[in-house]
Amino acid sequence: MIGLIFVRAIPERIMDVHNKINIFENILKVKLLTHEIFNILVFTQSSDFMSLSKTISEINNIDGVESITHAILFGPEGRPDAATVLKDEKARVTLARYFDVIRDNKPAKFLIAKKNKANFNRESSLVELWRIHDQLTEEFYILEREIDTHEKSLELLKKMKKPEISYLDLKIEIAKRILTSCILCVRRCGVNRLEGELGDCKCGAEVVLSSASKHWGEEAELTPSGAIFTMGCNLHCRHCANWKTSQWIKKGEVYSEEKMARVVENLRRSGCRNAFLTGEPTPWLKHWLETFKHVSVNTPVVWNSNSYYSEETSKLLSGFVDLYVLDFKYGSNKCAERISDAPKYWETCTRNIMYGKRFGELIVRVLILPGHHECCTEKRLNWIANNLGKDARTNLVLLYQPTWRSSEIPELQRRLTIGEMERTVELAEVIGLTNLIK
Numbered sequence: 202m203i204g205l206i207f208v209r210a211i212p213e214r215i216m217d218v219h220n221k222i223n224i225f226e227n228i229l230k231v232k233l234l235t236h237e238i239f240n241i242l243v244f245t246q247s248s249d250f251m252s253l254s255k256t257i258s259e260i261n262n263i264d265g266v267e268s269i270t271h272a273i274l275f276g277p278e279g280r281p282d283a284a285t286v287l288k289d290e291k292a293r294v295t296l297a298r299y300f301d302v303i304r305d306n307k308p309a310k311f312l313i314a315k316k317n318k319a320n321f322n323r324e325s326s327l328v329e330l331w332r333i334h335d336q337l338t339e340e341f342y343i344l345e346r347e348i349d350t351h352e353k354s355l356e357l358l359k360k361m362k363k364p365e366i367s368y369l370d371l372k373i374e375i376a377k378r379i380l381t382s383c384i385l386c387v388r389r390c391g392v393n394r395l396e397g398e399l400g401d402c403k404c405g406a407e408v409v410l411s412s413a414s415k416h417w418g419e420e421a422e423l424t425p426s427g428a429i430f431t432m433g434c435n436l437h438c439r440h441c442a443n444w445k446t447s448q449w450i451k452k453g454e455v456y457s458e459e460k461m462a463r464v465v466e467n468l469r470r471s472g473c474r475n476a477f478l479t480g481e482p483t484p485w486l487k488h489w490l491e492t493f494k495h496v497s498v499n500t501p502v503v504w505n506s507n508s509y510y511s512e513e514t515s516k517l518l519s520g521f522v523d524l525y526v527l528d529f530k531y532g533s534n535k536c537a538e539r540i541s542d543a544p545k546y547w548e549t550c551t552r553n554i555m556y557g558k559r560f561g562e563l564i565v566r567v568l569i570l571p572g573h574h575e576c577c578t579e580k581r582l583n584w585i586a587n588n589l590g591k592d593a594r595t596n597l598v599l600l601y602q603p604t605w606r607s608s609e610i611p612e613l614q615r616r617l618t619i620g621e622m623e624r625t626v627e628l629a630e631v632i633g634l635t636n637l638i639k
């Protein structure tokens with residue numbers, strides 16, 4: 202991985218800072234951009250996020266450095282790990298089906314869901330729809346196993362007759378009804394979004410997109426991802442890195458489900474490994490299900506979420522999501538309420554992660570916050586080992602930086618120290634986590 206670091210130094214110290222940066226052994230080149238804007242551009246060659254983070258932290262501690270930002274270089278030359286991860290034994294075991302779908306050796310779940318026949322009446326009660334749904338979920342996984350064991354499973358699926366009403370249609374019908382009294386997440390606002398009422402997330406009847414692009418900045422196995430970023434979020438993390446989209450500061454664009462489907466297809470055809478549903482996809486679940494009714498290319502659905510959604514949403518995701526990439530932000534409800542206004546965070550998040558493990562493949566993203574080792578880091582890593590297994594694919598996210606309203610939380614006004622990063626990695630090793638993403 203190649204890192205780009207932009208350093209802004211105070212004018213009278215700029216040469217001093219420049220010389221000090223040169224001493225770090227993993228820095229390839231230091232370039233003084235211009236004395237007028239006092240910026241230094243640093244190229245680093247790091248084998249993993251950890252050493253990149255260390256470099257950033259070291260530079261940050263030099264006297265005279267005013268601010269520092271970094272970026273991962275885009276493009277295949279910047280992410281050789283995106284190719285090597287496909288041969289990594291641990292990744293291959295954990296993400297076996299996902300890897301098969303990205304290679305078109307197996308069909309994505311939504312394609313199977315379209316062939317799974319459902320019998321329901323549009324007049325049926327919601328209770329009745331859920332009963333049918335739960336039964337069809339069991340049938341779905343039996344069908345998936347049968348298809349997966351077939352040598353040419355994609356061809357087999359294509360030959361199967363498309364039912365008049367499918368398991369995917371049933372999910373859409375349930376999600377539509379939920380929107381009339383929204384309980385997609387644990388806030389359970391109960392607003393009628395189809396009539397224009399807005400709940401806590403301020404997401405309405407029509408899906409609003411912030412961006413859609415081929416993205417090179419996620420975990421190696423996801424890269425390049427077909428990232429589709431929606432507006433709005435049901436959490437309000439003071440440290441949100443995407444606050445302009447999550448809190449509706451930026452303006453998005455309304456898309457129809459058919460248009461979203463064309464975006465998904467075009468990204469896959471342009472070489473993306475997946476459809477990476479991000480921003481926060483939870484409030485838009487109905488729209489995502491409906492989008493994939495119109496998608497005909499084989500692409501794995503990756504659900505990248507804050508994990509703060511209802512059990513009903515978890516159930517609708519089964520038989521639809523191929524790979525869950527779930528945030529695990531806090532180890533205590535007290536911290537979650539204080540920093541993200543998120544009551545019942547722990548029980549919600551752990552329940553949804555368990556659903557992800559049961560119904561698909563899973564990557565857990567553990568955001569490490571400064572000053573939260575005992576209350577959050579220890580508790581989460583132990584829970585992962587005890588409940589998901591020591592071989593759970595886990596990404597320790599060590600790149601926290603203060604942003605948006607983090608100044609309201611005293612301990613969140615700085616980056617992690619090198620000591621905190623090392624302590625986190627050591628703890629993961631002591632606990633015995635064996636499948637950490639490098």
Ligand code: SF4
Nearest residue numbers: 383386389390400402
């Ligand atoms: S998704 Fe939005 S409207 Fe629905 S319950 Fe959650 S916060 Fe409320």
